[in-house]
Amino acid sequence: MKKSKRIKKDEKILTTFIKVYCEQNHIKNGQKEFKNGLCQECYELLEYAKRKNEKCPLDPKPQCKHCKIHCYSPKMRQKIKEVMKFSGIYMIKHGRLDMIFHYFF
Numbered sequence: 001m002k003k004s005k006r007i008k009k010d011e012k013i014l015t016t017f018i019k020v021y022c023e024q025n026h027i028k029n030g031q032k033e034f035k036n037g038l039c040q041e042c043y044e045l046l047e048y049a050k051r052k053n054e055k056c057p058l059d060p061k062p063q064c065k066h067c068k069i070h071c072y073s074p075k076m077r078q079k080i081k082e083v084m085k086f087s088g089i090y091m092i093k094h095g096r097l098d099m100i101f102h103y104f105f
């Protein structure tokens with residue numbers, strides 16, 4: 001897959017997973033929307049993850065969970081792991097098996 005195409009595809013996956021997480025854990029509980037349907041914390045996490053994805057030094061890029069570099073800061077890595085786990089389970093429950101293959105972290 002061409003690099004630019006890979007980046008776009010991964011961005012879509014990151015956006016979908018973070019959106020589900022934020023909707024179910026933050027927006028639904030009254031947290032204020034900051035931008036694009038996300039609260040500020042999740043918006044910042046998405047921007048961070050997109051930046052890392054774009055600047056990934058590995059080509060071909062492995063799934064981050066199989067990566068030996070781990071370019072995320074420990075705090076952000078913890079956050080994205082939690083998001084991926086929650087949204088992965090949420091999507092299994094809601095029949096979105098197509099998304100599960102993209103489990104990132």
Ligand code: SF4
Nearest residue numbers: 052056064067070071
């Ligand atoms: S964690 Fe590894 S695979 Fe993921 S973006 Fe960073 S360097 Fe690339």
Ligand SMILES: [Zn+2]
Nearest residue numbers: 022026039042
């Ligand atoms: Zn949120």
